[in-house]
Amino acid sequence: xxxxxxxxxxxxxxxxxxxxxxxxxxxxxxxxxxxxxxxxxxxxxxxxxxxxxxxxxxxxxxxxxxxxxxxxxxxxx
Amino acid sequence: xxxxxxxxxxxxxxxxxxxxxxxxxxxxxxxxxxxxxxxxxxxxxxxxxxxxxxxxxxxxxxxxxxxxxxxxxxxxxxxxxxxxxxxxxxxxxxxxxxxxxxxxxxxxxxxxxxxxxxxxxxxxxxxxxxxxxxxxxxxxxxxxxxxxxxxxxxxxxxxxxxxxxxxxxxxxxxxxxxxxxxxxxxxxxxxxxxxxxxxxxxxxxxxxxxxxxxxxxxxxxxxxxxxxxxxxxxxxxxxxxxxxxxxxxxxxxxxxxxxxxxxxxxxxxxxxxxxxxxxxxxxxxxxxxxxxxxxxxxxxxxxxxxxxxxxxxxxxxxxxxxxxxxxxxxxxxxxxxxxxxxxxxxxxxxxxxxxxxxxxxxxxxxxxxxxxxxxxxxxxxxxxxxxxxxxxxxxxxxxxxxxxxxxxxxxxxxxxxxxxxxxxxxxxxxxxxxxxxxxxxxxxxxxxxxxxxxxxxxxxxxxxxxxxxxxxxxxxxxxxxxxxxxxxxxxxxxxxxxxxxxxxxxxxxxxxxxxxxxxxxxxxxxxxxxxxxxxxxxxxxxxxxxxxxxxxxxxxxxxxxxxxxxxxxxxxxxxxxxxxxxxxxxxxxxxxxxxxxxxxxxxxxxxxxxxxxxxxxxxxxxxxxxxxxxxxxxxxxxxxxxxxxxxxxxxxxxxxxxxxxxxxxxxxxxxxxxxxxxxxxxxxxxxxxxxxxxxxxxx
Numbered sequence: 001x002x003x004x005x006x007x008x009x010x011x012x013x014x015x016x017x018x019x020x021x022x023x024x025x026x027x028x029x030x031x032x033x034x035x036x037x038x039x040x041x042x043x044x045x046x047x048x049x050x051x052x053x054x055x056x057x058x059x060x061x062x063x064x065x066x067x068x069x070x071x072x073x074x075x076x077x
Numbered sequence: 078x079x080x081x082x083x084x085x086x087x088x089x090x091x092x093x094x095x096x097x098x099x100x101x102x103x104x105x106x107x108x109x110x111x112x113x114x115x116x117x118x119x120x121x122x123x124x125x126x127x128x129x130x131x132x133x134x135x136x137x138x139x140x141x142x143x144x145x146x147x148x149x150x151x152x153x154x155x156x157x158x159x160x161x162x163x164x165x166x167x168x169x170x171x172x173x174x175x176x177x178x179x180x181x182x183x184x185x186x187x188x189x190x191x192x193x194x195x196x197x198x199x200x201x202x203x204x205x206x207x208x209x210x211x212x213x214x215x216x217x218x219x220x221x222x223x224x225x226x227x228x229x230x231x232x233x234x235x236x237x238x239x240x241x242x243x244x245x246x247x248x249x250x251x252x253x254x255x256x257x258x259x260x261x262x263x264x265x266x267x268x269x270x271x272x273x274x275x276x277x278x279x280x281x282x283x284x285x286x287x288x289x290x291x292x293x294x295x296x297x298x299x300x301x302x303x304x305x306x307x308x309x310x311x312x313x314x315x316x317x318x319x320x321x322x323x324x325x326x327x328x329x330x331x332x333x334x335x336x337x338x339x340x341x342x343x344x345x346x347x348x349x350x351x352x353x354x355x356x357x358x359x360x361x362x363x364x365x366x367x368x369x370x371x372x373x374x375x376x377x378x379x380x381x382x383x384x385x386x387x388x389x390x391x392x393x394x395x396x397x398x399x400x401x402x403x404x405x406x407x408x409x410x411x412x413x414x415x416x417x418x419x420x421x422x423x424x425x426x427x428x429x430x431x432x433x434x435x436x437x438x439x440x441x442x443x444x445x446x447x448x449x450x451x452x453x454x455x456x457x458x459x460x461x462x463x464x465x466x467x468x469x470x471x472x473x474x475x476x477x478x479x480x481x482x483x484x485x486x487x488x489x490x491x492x493x494x495x496x497x498x499x500x501x502x503x504x505x506x507x508x509x510x511x512x513x514x515x516x517x518x519x520x521x522x523x524x525x526x527x528x529x530x531x532x533x534x535x536x537x538x539x540x541x542x543x544x545x546x547x548x549x550x551x552x553x554x555x556x557x558x559x560x561x562x563x564x565x566x567x568x569x570x571x572x573x574x575x576x577x578x579x580x581x582x583x584x585x586x587x588x589x590x591x592x593x594x595x596x597x598x599x600x601x602x603x604x605x606x607x608x609x610x611x612x613x614x615x616x617x618x619x620x621x622x623x624x625x626x627x628x629x630x631x632x633x634x635x636x637x638x639x640x641x642x643x644x645x646x647x648x649x650x651x652x653x654x655x656x657x658x659x660x661x662x663x664x665x666x667x668x669x670x671x672x673x674x675x676x677x678x679x680x681x682x683x684x685x686x687x688x689x690x691x692x693x694x695x696x697x698x699x700x701x702x703x704x705x706x707x708x709x710x711x712x713x714x715x716x717x718x719x720x721x722x723x724x725x726x727x728x729x730x731x732x733x734x735x736x737x738x739x740x741x742x743x744x745x746x747x748x749x750x751x752x753x754x755x756x757x758x759x760x761x762x763x764x765x766x767x768x769x770x771x772x773x774x775x776x
Contacts, residue, residue, distance in 0.1 A: 021316050022309065025484070025560045029319050030141045032179055037323075042346070042565075043353045043447075050450045050460065052353065052565060058179045059345075059565040061447045061460075066560065 005070040006051070008041045014072035015039070016055075023069040032056035039072060082131040083163060084123075084242060087152060087187065088171035089180050090138035091440070091566035093199045095119075096229035097171050098135040099574055101239070108582055116151050117478070125243040134163055140179070142186045143315060144285055146481045153285060156190055157278055167245035168194040169238070174204055174211075175567060177334065181220070181326045182319070185253050188221065189277035193248040195223050195241050202228040203567075208340025216333040221249045230572060252277070254325040259317040263306070284311055348568050352441070358448050369432045370532045371524060377424035384424075385702070388417030407603055414688040415599025419592055419681060425509070426502045427584045429471050434579040436467070438571035446563050456543050457550025459483050459561060462492040466542060469499035470535065472587065473739045477746055484560040491549045493746055494756060497739050498542040500535045500731070502587065503680040507730045508534055510684055514706055515723030537731055541763075590738075594679050602649060602675065602689045609647035617643045649690070663729065663765070664722030664772040666710065673729070680735045721775035725768040733764035 002017050016037050019029065033039075037056035044051055049064040088094040098106070102121030111118045119135035136155065137148035144150045155161055156168075168187050172180030177198070187194050196216075204210065217224050223241045227234035241248075257264035257276055267279055306314070351357050392413045399405040436442050442464060450460025461483045469476035476496050483489040500508070508531060516530050613620065621639045630638070644650055652674075653667030660670045672686040691704040708717035718726075734740070740753040747753075 021313055025145075025562065026143055026312065026315055026319070027140060027145055027560075028562050029316055030143070030179075030182055031562065031564070032323070034320055034323055043349055045353070045448055045451050046355050047451055050447060050561065050563075052349070052447055056178060058176060059567075061443075061450075061561075061563045061565055063450070063561045066562075 002071050002073050005039065005053075005067040005072050006048070006064050008039070008051075008072065008074070010041050010044060013038060013040045013075045015075070016070060017073050018071040020069040020071075024066065028060075028062065028066070031060055032058045033070065039070075082125070082129060082242065082245065083166045084131050084133045085155060085163070085165035085168050086133055086135045086171060087168055087183065088138060088197075089140050089173070089176070089183060091564060092138070092171045092173040092176070092180060093229055094138060094171040095135060096572055096575055097169070097197060097199060097227065097238075098133065099578055100227075100229050100232070100235050101131075101133055104578075106578075108586070111151055116148050118151075123239070123242075125239050127243065129243055131242060132163075133169075134165075139183065141183055141319075142281060142285075145484075148481055150285075153281060156187070156192065157281060165192060167242060167248065168192050169197055169242065170194050171197045171199055174198050174200050174209060175207055178323075178326055178330060181329075182322055184220065184222075185322050185325065186277075189252045189256060191250040191252065191275060193245050193250055195225060195238070195245070195248065196220060197238060198224060198226045199229060201226045201234065202231050205340075208337035210335050210337075212333045216329065219329045219333065220253050221251050223248055254322065256280075256318050256321060259321055260314055263314075284315060345567055349444070349565075352444050353447055358444070362445055362448065365436075366535075367532065369429075370535060371528050372432070373425050373428045373531075375525075375528065377428060380424040381421055384421045385417070388413060388420065392417070403607075406607065407600065410607075411599045411603030411689055412596065415596060415602075415685040416592065417685075417688060419506070419588060419685060421684075422502070422506045422509070422681070423584060423588060425505055426471075426587055427580055429502055429505075430580045430583045431576065433468055433471055434576045435571050438569065438575060440566040440568045442467075443563055443565050447565065450561065453543075456546040457488065457491050457553075458495075458543075458546050459485065459488040459492070461561070461563065462488065462546075465492050465496050466499050466539065469496045469501060469542075471502050471583065473497045473499070473501050473736065474742050475583075477739070477742050480746070484562070487550075487553060487555040490555070490747065490752070491546050491553070493743055494549060494752060495542040495546045497734055497736070497756060497760065498538050498545065498732070500538040501680075501736075503736065504534075504730050506681050506684045507676075508727060510702060510705065511718065511723050511726055513702055514718045515720050534727060534731060541732065594682065598675050598682050599685055599689050602671070602686055605649040605652070606644060606647050606690055609643070609650065611646070613646040614643055617646065644690070662772070663768045664725045664776065666708075666717055668708075669717075669726070673735075677735045677737070679737065680730060683730070721772050724775055725772035728771050729764045729768040731764070732760055732767060734760035 003014075005014070005016075008014055016033065016035050016039055018035055019033060021029075024033065032055045034056075039056075040054040042052045042054050042059065050061045051064065051067055052059070052061045086094055086098055098119065098121060101123040105123070106119060106121035109118050109120070116137060121133045121135070123131045123133055125131050134155075136152045139149040139152050142153050142156070144153050155163060155165075158164060170180075170184045170187055172184065184194065184196055198211070211226070213224050213226065225234055225238035225241055227238055229235075264276060264280075267283075268276055271279055352361060392409045395409040395413065396405060399408070436445075445463050445467075446460040448460075449463045453460055453462055462480070465476040465479045468479055473496050476499070477493050480489050480492045480496070483492060512527050512530050516527050519526050521529060609615070618639050621635065621642050625635065625638060645654075649671055650667065653671045656670045656674065657667045660673065665673070668687065668690050671690060672683045675686045676683040687705060691708075705718055706716065709715070710717045710719075710722075734757045740757060743753040743756060744750055
């Protein structure tokens with residue numbers, strides 16, 4: 001079942017299914033946030049915002065407001 | 078005639094590009110600005126085998142050739158402009174072995190420009206810890222390049238890199254993939270319209286919004302008119318292009334790179350668990366700040382006392398050795414005293430730059446950005462504003478330039494407007510001397526009162542910045558889309574060479590930049606203080622002698638009276654008295670008034686000015702501090718620098734906008750006079766009012 005990235009819990013992994021190109025800056029795509037790539041939530045700041053992610057081997061932090069535009073499918077452990 | 082090779086050093090941020098630059102050039106480097114803009118331009122000379130010299134430009138770090146900031150524009154402007162004198166013969170693309178996938182995106186773009194490109198895989202010493210092995214021959218073949226595996230930390234691979242650079246003519250200029258496949262029709266049309274141009278160059282010109290060199294402009298404008306697609310279509314194509322490039326990179330690395338996860342030692346996770354923790358993370362950040370301020374205060378005392386003594390002796394020696402006369406006085410009383418006022422602060426400023434460099438180099442700064450984003454957003458700032466606010470403690474000018482990577486214009490503007498409230502190193506001299514005069518020695522919980530006062534002043538500056546940001550956020554009606562992406566680099570032990578060069582460079586530019594202004598102002602002040610109009614000045618000796626004839630003063634006391642009478646009726650004295658009514662309610666006399674007025678050029682002039690004013694006509698060899706401590710308030714009696722006037726001065730300097738260079742930079746970065754003028758007026762008003770209230774309550 002697909003969900004948005006902001007529902008990911010710490011330590012969970014998922015695969016990126018789709019990114020809404022209108023809302024997501026090109027820079028984030030260039031850093032590896034593309035359909036098919038894996039994503040893991042490394043750490044969250046208080047109130048789960050921003051989110052510290054490992055996307056395709058790149059470590060970066062984005063805000064929750066950006067994460068809701070990224071569709072993921074969680075890995076079943 | 079020259080056999081010089083032009084090299085452009087390009088790479089993502091956090092790949093150790095600057096370490097490679099330092100390893101290639103050593104001390105043969107200089108930092109300047111690109112013409113017309115405030116982007117820092119780092120250049121250096123590197124000696125290659127067979128006596129060939131290479132000129133290297135360290136370009137600003139960028140993730141791709143799709144520029145989204147002024148700094149990144151510099152990169153593509155240079156790479157697209159063949160006529161630029163710095164246009165590279167060879168591009169050296171620096172990548173980090175742990176982030177090859179992401180780093181190669183930029184590399185494939187540069188290859189599409191058909192510039193010979195060498196790939197540096199840096200941080201090779203990390204391969205063992207991460208279980209990474211590379212098939213270099215395969216990668217060289219797929220990426221159509223030569224690869225230098227380098228470890229700047231272990232000083233390995235640099236000679237090989239130099240060798241590759243000197244043989245750059247052997248490197249293929251063919252692209253590694255065909256990006257035009259993303260929309261064949263469109264690119265075919267484009268090729269037909271401009272048969273003589275490089276396809277990828279055309280594509281960049283169409284999708285980017287950059288200024289190009291004069292020479293290329295006409296043809297480029299002709300191309301820019303070939304916009305047959307809407308903005309959102311173009312963006313979709315750029316996305317397709319990025320996916321295409323990643324496909325190629327993923328396939329290449331699947332064969333060329335193996336990662337044995339069982340071998341990987343993950344220090345990052347362990348550190349991050351504590352340093353970005355909801356409670357410990359903040360606590361550690363606070364402790365680090367506390368340590369920095371205690372260190373700046375305690376560690377610098379010895380060298381500072383030493384420098385103070387040296388300058389006092391030097392001034393004395395000049396007076397005693399050179400023949401008496403106007404020039405000797407100018408040298409001893411004007412120039413040496415004025416310069417002493419700035420040189421004395423080198424230890425503290427160097428320490429401050431040292432700590433900031435370590436925080437940046439170690440990767441810790443990104444964690445602070447992550448921790449603070451949510452909080453800062455409440456005040457209309459971004460987590461990224463923390464970098465300008467912290468580096469603002471060194472100097473507001475680089476801090477304001479560091480706001481460029483804040484994606485939202487509103488958050489960026491607010492950061493620019495409030496950054497000058499943070500305690501910059503130019504305020505430090507003023508704070509230190511006043512704290513030393515009015516805050517008692519003694520300790521509280523192991524921390525000295527004086528260090529605590531300094532810490533409070535830093536917190537005050539930071540607090541004011543944040544509160545003003547909150548107000549500005551409510552007032553300013555700017556709509557802008559907010560994006561926030563920050564890379565969380567791996568933790569690294571800072572390289573000594575990088576830190577040392579940064580500290581050296583920054584301290585040097587601070588001292589010479591400020592030194593020039595201070596020297597000029599010291600000379601002007603000395604003239605104004607040594608000459609005066611009218612009877613009162615020129616006939617001072619007789620006037621004083623008559624006045625005190627009944628008091629039987631000895632010669633020394635008489636000379637002092639004459640000197641101070643002269644100073645009071647000199648040009649500067651007259652000017653000082655003119656402004657005295659305005660500043661008297663703050664607890665200042667006319668001498669402090671002069672120092673405040675002259676420090677509107679730059680704050681650090683304050684101490685130098687007082688040093689110059691107090692040493693004119695004063696024959697004793699003495700330190701600035703002792704002279705200031707001896708000043709008597711002409712109206713209230715008692716020491717001029719007491720608790721009330723001291724606090725009042727501290728508050729005035731904490732809030733006032735007294736830095737012309739900062740105003741100039743704000744004008745440049747916001748492209749309007751409106752914002753710097755607003756800063757000047759509002760900050761000075763806050764300064765005056767708080768200083769007034771403080772003095773009136775405490776006196």
